[in-house]
Each structure stands twice: as structure tokens, then as C-alpha cells.
Amino acid sequence: MRPTQTLLGGGGHGQVGKHGVYLGGWGNFGGLKQKGIVSYGIAPNRQQPLAGAFHDAIFNTWRRFSAQVFYWATPALAGYYLINWAVERNHYLNSKAGRAEFGEEE
Template sequence: MGDHSFGNLGGPKQRGIVSYRLSSYEQRVFAGVFKKGFYNVIRRFSANVLYIGPPMIASYMVYSWAKKRNTYLNSKAGHHELSG
């Protein structure tokens, strides 16, 4: 079938493409994680809390109400209320 691996699909040779790569031994993977990362997480969280918080609180309140209502309607008192 040929030598068709991921990087070599058998098409014409590409010309004029330059790619650069940094060795994994030269990278600093966790550069700035403890110095900048923690404060960046706090900044992003505080910027989005007013968009995320109220819908989450409302959803929890609806869920809690529905669970209590379901428990009541499936109890003896709930059946008695619905039947008459």
C-alpha cells in the first residue's frame, strides 16, 4: 500500500514551507504557573462570577424545589391532596 503514514500521505513534495520547533528540553513547561497562574485564575473567575453565579443559584433552587415537591407528591399526604 506504500509508505502512507500521518506525515507522509504520498502527495507531491511540498516546497517553500518553513517550520520551526523548540526542543522539549529547552521549554519551560511550568514557567510562571505559581507566580502568574494563580492570580490569573482569580482574575478570570472574578470577571465571570456575575455571569455564571445567578443562573447556577437559580438552577439549584429550581432543582431543590422540584425534588421536595416530588417527594411530597409521592407521599401519603400528597396522594391524598391530589385525589380530592
């Protein structure tokens, strides 16, 4: 048996929740199905896909850099000064003055 036209149309808002009342399809609860209505839109990321990208990249990079710089800069500087001291010490020990000072011990 086929529902009557009143049941297909929703039957008005006064009968919502009443047994036997057709509420409409998903997204159209309580009203008539709309046909022939077409709407067009454009997504916000399609309007200006790179709007503010360079500005945000600069400030986001600075924020991330400043949050992490103390974790890697401190050991990097300590390692640089340690290696620099070792190279200078090696040059001194292999120089004429270094051999004269420490040459007898080796």
C-alpha cells in the same frame, strides 16, 4: 568599474548623503563593515522558562474567575433551587400526605 577603497569604507561621516558615497550594508550605515566579531547571548525565556508561572497562574485564574462568576453562578444557583424545589414537590405529591391532600384532584 570598481569603486575605490574610500568609497567602500564609507568615506567618513562628513560625506553622508553625498552622491557616490557608499554608506555600507543594511545595519552598517555610515561605517566600515565589521568582520570577525562574534557575540553570544541567551534569550530571557531560556534562562528561567517557568519563572513566576505558578504565581501568575494563581492570580490570573482568580482575576478571570472573579470577573466571570456572576455571569454563570446566578443562573446556576437559580436552576439548582428550581430543580431542588421541583424534586421536593414531587416527593411530597407522591407521599401519603400529598396523596391525601391532592389525591382527589387528579
